């Protein structure tokens with residue numbers, strides 16, 4: 001068994017092949033969580049998950065790069081409807097109080113991806129932070145895991161991980177993953193100190209990813225790693241540059257086994273157990 005903890009088969013590049021890709025995953029016992037980045041892609045992730053009995057799940061949320069694009073890009077109530085009603089989205093008779101509402105889809109396993117992204121600009125910091133905290137609150141309300149995205153400014157002057165750390169510490173976030181982790185060893189240790197998981201993508205297979213490889217070897221225990229593809233992006237070696245797919249999570253697992261000097265089977269066993277525990281599936 002393999003578990004791709006972060007993919008976007010709900011995105012347009014899979015529009016015509018999503019079923020073929022996921023049916024093949026089912027056949028090969030590869031479980032997948034599709035991650036939303038805006039409301040429509042979140043809804044799509046839920047629709048896709050509802051097509052499968054098990055092994056395909058959804059995370060719903062608004063990516064920081066989309067948080068300023070329209071007013072109220074993260075509409076709390078719409079996301080509550082998605083959780084309580086499902087992708088059919090018959091709007092609930094809202095009494096204004098969601099507490100105790102039935103939880104109608106067991107296919108939504110997390111909130112996100114949310115977080116902070118300063119790569120293009122830091123000028124949206126406040127709106128990103130506000131949207132991030134709202135999603136932390138949604139995860140808490142429904143006792144769901146949280147998927148955190150972070151990206152530093154282009155020149156490296158503004159560190160997203162320090163800002164993320166401050167927020168999640170203050171908000172007492174515990175069940176979260178820092179997806180596609182791009183920080184240093186001290187930052188990884190800080191996050192793990194709060195009980196968080198570290199997301200490792202196909203980047204770990206790249207020849208020039210020396211810092212990440214040494215962190216995986218020496219700093220991050222196997223029990224704290226979630227493997228992911230981030231499909232359609234970041235295809236691992238030897239498929240670098242192609243459209244990624246969940247099947248390629250195997251290359252990530254193989255590289256981690258090599259770095260940890262353990263068998264591929266043992267790595268898969270622990271890495272799958274981590275993801276199942278994190279998502280509670």
Ligand SMILES: [Zn+2]
Pocket residue numbers: 006008035113230
């Ligand atoms: Zn992603």
